[in-house]
Amino acid sequence: MTDPIRTERHDDVLVIISDNPPVNALGAAVRQGLERGIKEAEANSGIKAVVIRCDGRTFFAGADITEFTKPPVQPMLPEVCDLIEACSKPVIAAIHGTALGGGCEVALACHYRIAVPSAKLGLPEVKLGLIPGAAGTQRLPRLVGAEAALPLVASGDPISAKRAKVIGLLDAVVEGDLVEEAIRFARGRIGKPIPRTSELANNRDGITNPAIFDDFRQANARKLRGFEAPNAAIEAVKAAGELPYAQGVQRERELFMQLMMGTQSAAMRHYFFAERAANKIDNLPADTQPLPIRKVGIVGAGTMGGGISMNFLSAGIPVTVLEMEDSALERGTGIIRKNYESTAKKGRITAEQVEQAMSLLTPTLEYIDLADCDLVIEAVYENMGVKQDVFRELDKVVKDDAILASNTSYLDINEIAAVTSRPEQVLGLHFFSPANVMRLLEVVRGDRTRPDVLATAMALAKKIGKVAVVSGVCHGFIGNRMLAKRQEQANALIMEGAKYWEIDEVMVEFGFPMGPFQMADLAGIDIGWHRDPARVETVRDALCAAGRLGQKAGKGFYDYGDGRQGTPSEEVQEIITRFSAQSGKGSRDIAAEEIRERLLYPMVNEGALILDEGIAQRASDIDVVWINGYGWPLYTGGPMFWADTVGLAKVVEGLEQHGLPVSGYLRQKAEAGERLTR
Numbered sequence: 001m002t003d004p005i006r007t008e009r010h011d012d013v014l015v016i017i018s019d020n021p022p023v024n025a026l027g028a029a030v031r032q033g034l035e036r037g038i039k040e041a042e043a044n045s046g047i048k049a050v051v052i053r054c055d056g057r058t059f060f061a062g063a064d065i066t067e068f069t070k071p072p073v074q075p076m077l078p079e080v081c082d083l084i085e086a087c088s089k090p091v092i093a094a095i096h097g098t099a100l101g102g103g104c105e106v107a108l109a110c111h112y113r114i115a116v117p118s119a120k121l122g123l124p125e126v127k128l129g130l131i132p133g134a135a136g137t138q139r140l141p142r143l144v145g146a147e148a149a150l151p152l153v154a155s156g157d158p159i160s161a162k163r164a165k166v167i168g169l170l171d172a173v174v175e176g177d178l179v180e181e182a183i184r185f186a187r188g189r190i191g192k193p194i195p196r197t198s199e200l201a202n203n204r205d206g207i208t209n210p211a212i213f214d215d216f217r218q219a220n221a222r223k224l225r226g227f228e229a230p231n232a233a234i235e236a237v238k239a240a241g242e243l244p245y246a247q248g249v250q251r252e253r254e255l256f257m258q259l260m261m262g263t264q265s266a267a268m269r270h271y272f273f274a275e276r277a278a279n280k281i282d283n284l285p286a287d288t289q290p291l292p293i294r295k296v297g298i299v300g301a302g303t304m305g306g307g308i309s310m311n312f313l314s315a316g317i318p319v320t321v322l323e324m325e326d327s328a329l330e331r332g333t334g335i336i337r338k339n340y341e342s343t344a345k346k347g348r349i350t351a352e353q354v355e356q357a358m359s360l361l362t363p364t365l366e367y368i369d370l371a372d373c374d375l376v377i378e379a380v381y382e383n384m385g386v387k388q389d390v391f392r393e394l395d396k397v398v399k400d401d402a403i404l405a406s407n408t409s410y411l412d413i414n415e416i417a418a419v420t421s422r423p424e425q426v427l428g429l430h431f432f433s434p435a436n437v438m439r440l441l442e443v444v445r446g447d448r449t450r451p452d453v454l455a456t457a458m459a460l461a462k463k464i465g466k467v468a469v470v471s472g473v474c475h476g477f478i479g480n481r482m483l484a485k486r487q488e489q490a491n492a493l494i495m496e497g498a499k500y501w502e503i504d505e506v507m508v509e510f511g512f513p514m515g516p517f518q519m520a521d522l523a524g525i526d527i528g529w530h531r532d533p534a535r536v537e538t539v540r541d542a543l544c545a546a547g548r549l550g551q552k553a554g555k556g557f558y559d560y561g562d563g564r565q566g567t568p569s570e571e572v573q574e575i576i577t578r579f580s581a582q583s584g585k586g587s588r589d590i591a592a593e594e595i596r597e598r599l600l601y602p603m604v605n606e607g608a609l610i611l612d613e614g615i616a617q618r619a620s621d622i623d624v625v626w627i628n629g630y631g632w633p634l635y636t637g638g639p640m641f642w643a644d645t646v647g648l649a650k651v652v653e654g655l656e657q658h659g660l661p662v663s664g665y666l667r668q669k670a671e672a673g674e675r676l677t678r
């Protein structure tokens, strides 16, 4: 392996350069090289100042996460940072790209930091279930104060170079050539007293105003619920104000090690690599090239069609949206505009951006206007006949090399593709509602979908900020197929005596934002209802017949006042009790543990089947689907990783105990003592 670190002399300035693609992670060889570079500077009296910079697309993006599960190799990052800071000659970090985690900590150990305007700085360790472990939690508050440090450390979102300058994290934002500017900056610091962050007095703002910690907790309560790392991050930042530097660093180390040993960080690191793996398609010919998508057509301007359109408009891709009637078209485009305007009101986009996005939208009532689109996505009523009609029509009018996609959530893509003359250019693009917000995109690969068509979908997903996962064809694909298993048990449990709000509570306690009955209320209980109030065969029929259609009607399983927080309804429980009595299953108290196992273990079993059948490419893809599409708690790593932490033998035992099916694949894995995820 070539040495990732080299040095260059520019007269009296030594430039230490890292070239460790793709993101200059601070692996062992990089740390060793940095140590060597600083020692070289110390040993040579001709060197008066040092610049540390990176080649490639970014400054160090952090510690090398792949090393966390391997035996440690010296020197460790905290020592390297201390060595940099202790250097007797001024050391300047010259930042471009993203200085993240350990990379930001290296910058904090440098005596000065300068960056290009497009650079970003941050401590995203909490997103991996960790806190910074190379004294970042102690140096940063000393430099910028606890109040400014807190969101960086505890939320993990990076900040712009401009903001970093405002809070004092950067000494300068430079417009010209970064290397030249850094060398010039370094020369200007020669012979001046060297500012060392660890030697700064404790910043007192967290002590004089301790409310900042509780305020932060309160303001972010919903986002942080269940996560361990943010609390540790808050504690570490607090310690930076209370303790001498060395003790603060020790506290940080203890907290860091606790988290590193815990399951949450293992789960979140699993997820980090899972998300990146999901975008890769196994067995595609190496020379597969994505096709250019310059213009997108959407059939249907309803909730889904509108939401899908917004993804492309926001990414600067023109959209032609088709409806059958003027009124539907007007309503649909009106909602798109309203959504953009309300985002602008919240200050997240400018009024110009609203107009720019809307200017890319062409509403139409004519199929022929979709003729020159590179991709057309159908988002009409979930019915095979209706969808096939749309595809027949599209196949006739849209140019030959265009891709045709269906937003179906359940239906067989092969059957849809079969009515066209181009089945190899047909695939599923299953967006999740609200489609402009939810990150997940299931890319459904038909039997005949061509590799470059699939690759195009994956590349496009990245462009519009989605996390795409490839699924094979089956009823409900990866996500909804597993959801059905959970719903089956939720329905069975209420017949056996569990209260529906208890079931929701168990799921919320587990970490979901809501339970299955709250979700039904949000989605609308009447989705797929036969619409005959006289035909009451299920609990759902009874609720619909009673006008309890969900949140939109002010009542569903729950009664809703002004807010979205529902209260359990006696009327609904009476309906359930009536059906339960008819079912003859009897009624008993059901413990939370049984509820949890019966809802979640069948999902694991279904996931195992999905893997075995090759519907999902890898177990981690299933985790990506559930975390991004259904609110499965990230800190458990997703259903497959979670099952591994529970132990597959225990899952199998639980399924058997509850009289539920166990797939051969799951049983075999459990018996072999293997895991589903790697």
Ligand code: 3H9
Residues within 6 Å of the ligand: 022, 023, 025, 058, 061, 062, 063, 064, 065, 066, 077, 078, 098, 100, 101, 102, 103, 105, 124, 125, 128, 131, 132, 133, 134, 136, 273, 276, 277
């Ligand atoms: C830390 O620093 C702890 C310290 O406080 C304490 C130490 C004692 N390591 O995301 P991309 C790979 S914790 C190893 O697709 P982008 C990634 O897997 C770390 N590998 O690119 C992918 O591989 P592949 C704190 C890494 O342009 C490839 O690089 N830092 C690492 O969309 C490209 O990645 C972070 O948490 C890593 N640190 O986004 C930052 N980072 O091609 C994590 C990336 O085989 N990284 N890879 O799939 C990121 O947020 C994004 O990668 C970044 C680039 C924004 C940098």
